[in-house]
Amino acid sequence: MAGEGPGHPTGGRNWNDLQHLRDVGAQPERGEPRGGRTGVSVQSPLRTRAHPRPAGTPAAMCRLLLALLAWCAGLQGSALFERIARQITCPEFRIANRERVNHCREDKVPVCSGETRASPDAGAASTSGAPQSGKAVPDFSQQIRNITVPVGREAVLSCSVTELGNYKVGWLKVEDQTILTLHNKVVTHNSRVSVSRDGDHTWRLHLRQVKEADRGCYMCQINTSVMKKQVGCVDVHVPPDIxxxxxxxxxxxxxxxxxxxxxxxxxxxxxxxxxxxxxxxxxxxxxxxxxxxxxxxxxxxxxxxxxxxxxxxxxxxxxxxxxxxxxxxxxxxLNINFAPVVKVPNQILGAPFGTNVTLECYVEAFPNTINYWLKNRGEMLMDGKKHVLDETRSAYKVVLKLTLLRFGRADVGTYTCVSTNSLGRADGTVRLYEIKLQTSAPIRTTTKPPVTLQDVTIQRRVEEMVKDSAFTTIVSLQEAAMDRMSEAQDARSDPGGGPGGGALGSGARRGGAGRALASLAAQWVAAALVRVAR
CATH class of the missing domain: 2.60.40.10 (Immunoglobulins)
Known part of the structure; x- marks a missing residue:
């Protein structure tokens, strides 16, 4: 390692030399026999060629780095500290992190697993995390509540502790054992993670702008000799996406x-x-x-x-x-293809000359159709001064309208609406004819003379006479005479007829002519009486 010399704790040896010493063990430098074999000399490790960069460090370097970490973090002796130490330095784990430390105290050098120390204060160092007699042991006052948050919001997990004293609290993610915070400090490089506390009683882990990757469980630990922990989980809800x-x-x-x-x-x-x-x-x-x-x-x-x-x-x-x-x-x-179908609501249509006439056709088809009108199966009609074409679409339905302006004699005939698409063709026909309007004769009005008191008196006298029995008898005699005249006429007209035929003819005539003449006679008599009364 650059900068190391004889005064360095590693004795001036580089990382490759230390790795080689760990691998080959203690060996004589000048050809001493090893493992019962003679004549085989082993060169000094300092004179061997360089080895690849080691995955761990020997016991001396392990103790040195652990002492530095214990002095800075104040966690020596706890389970959390041992976890961090093994991840950083110990030989049986790869180097996970490297930190620069400027000072170290010799009296706080811990021992890696599987090693012993000759230092007289080793026992004190290994039990420094245990609570001293007479002091309360920290514990959790309540369980960590699981929380559910939508993606993009903030998640906060609260860890409540009692009697913390000089002990420390840390947060880890359970899934991958990632250390997030140690007491007041954030260890992870994730800028969305932070820690806050309410005195020494409540420690909160903040996850800002949560992502789906933040879903999982998180552990709150106290660095007692027997590690105490609690777990709380975060569920991140994500809105649906097609x-x-x-x-x-x-x-x-x-x-x-x-x-x-x-x-x-x-x-x-x-x-x-x-x-x-x-x-x-x-x-x-x-x-x-x-x-x-x-x-x-x-x-x-x-x-x-x-x-x-x-x-x-x-x-x-x-x-x-x-x-x-x-x-x-x-x-x-969803598109459904089918050939055109044409429906005509009024196949025969009449209108008087001089009016505007509208013809209609209903079309159903998909894909969209090409629509047009023909007159007398030949002439194609175009939109203009005489004809107005209109087309209304709704999904697969189309309404076709043809309006004839100022309908005249030349417009009488047959009109055909035609619809076609890639799947077929269909048409519908409307026959147009003239309706002649008849003019009614003028209505003559007559004025009646005003009704006087004398007219009312005469009307009452006539009604009394009609009700009289003599008048009723006269009318009855007239009806009987008419019936006899009808029977005689029937006998003359059908002398050889059967009884059934003669009776049917006589009955018909009695029912028709006799009653009709009697009714007329009664009306004539009543009118005559009115005139006489006046």
């Missing part, structure tokens, strides 16, 4: 086929996947001709739809939640 590489993009199938959509999400706890339709329509599951199930949502990573119909086409939402906000979703469009 994994695009494992999630379906837009899906296109033919009508009648099956479709499968997959959605994967990462997060902690494991996210739940829920499927819905964007417009709020129900999900349709067809397992057979009569086995059809409908639901507003479906839970699971894989959504399979059988024997698709065009009504199932649209946007589907994959929603990932795990109770850690925010929830996320992905929009997946």
């Amino acid at each position: 994994v695009d590489g494992e999630t379906s993009s837009d899906v296109t199938v033919q009508e009648g086929e099956n479709a499968t959509m997959t959605c994967r999400a990462a997060g902690h706890p494991t996210p739940r996947i829920l499927w819905r339709r964007e417009g709020g329509e129900e999900l349709v599951f067809r397992l057979g001709p009569r086995n059809v199930t409908r639901a507003e949502s479906f839970s699971g990573e894989v959504l399979t739809l059988w024997k698709l119909e065009r009504s199932q086409m649209g946007a589907y939402l994959c929603i990932a939640t795990n109770d850690v906000p925010p929830a996320v979703s992905k929009r997946i469009t």
Whole structure:
């Protein structure tokens, strides 16, 4: 090691020489026999060629570095101190850290495992961590509470201690035994880790801006002769995130086929996947001709739809939640290809000349169609002063409208709407004709003379006469005479007819002509009576 000389505790030997001494043990420098073999000389280790850099140090260097660490940290004799010491210097462990120390006290040189010291104060050094008689032993006042925090927040673990005295408190991560803090100092190079305390009673480990790697358990230790420890765990929750590489993009199938959509999400706890339709329509599951199930949502990573119909086409939402906000979703469009279908609501339409007439066609198709109108199966109509074309799309549905301005005789005929796409062609026909409007005759109005008291009196006298029995008898006699005249006429017109036919003819005539004439006679008599009364 640079700067070492005869006065250095290592005796001026470099790291390679010390490693060689540890490996070969004590040997004579000038050819003394070893292991019962004669004639074999062993050269001095100082004259041997350099060896690779050692993974540890011999006992002398171990004791020196342990003494330096004990003097600086004040932890000599504790289990925590022994753990640190073995990681740093002892021969049976690799060198984990190196620190520069400028001073050392000879009376605090510990002993590495498997070695003995001749120093008279060795026993005192090995038991310096034990509590002296009459002093209280430190202990934990309560358990460390496990905590759960979202990623990016701060996690704080609290370790409550009583009767700490001159003992020290340290924090380690259980998973990899990484030392984080020693008393008031932060040992790790992680800038997100800090330690705070409330007197000598509460020691807090702070983890700022926690990451998923911080998830795990942490140990709080007191450096008593028999190490005392407690463990508290930190659970880091991560909001869900859709994994695009494992999630379906837009899906296109033919009508009648099956479709499968997959959605994967990462997060902690494991996210739940829920499927819905964007417009709020129900999900349709067809397992057979009569086995059809409908639901507003479906839970699971894989959504399979059988024997698709065009009504199932649209946007589907994959929603990932795990109770850690925010929830996320992905929009997946399901396209179903089918040939055009044209429906005409009014195949025959009439209108009077001079009005505006609108013809309609309903088209269903996907992919999108090319639509146009023909007149009399020949002339293609264009948008202009005479014709107005309109097209409204909604998903796979299209409404076609043709408006004829100032409908006239030249516009009478057949109009055809045509729709075509890559899968086929369809059309619908509307026949347009004229409706003639009839003008009604003018209504003549007559004015009635005002009703006087004399007219009311005459009306009452006529009503009394109609109710009179003599008047009723006259009317009855007239009806009977009419019936006899009808029977005589029937006999003359059908002298050889059967009884059934003659009776049917006479009955019909009695029912029709007789009653009609009697009614007319009664009205004539009543009118005559009114005139007489006036």
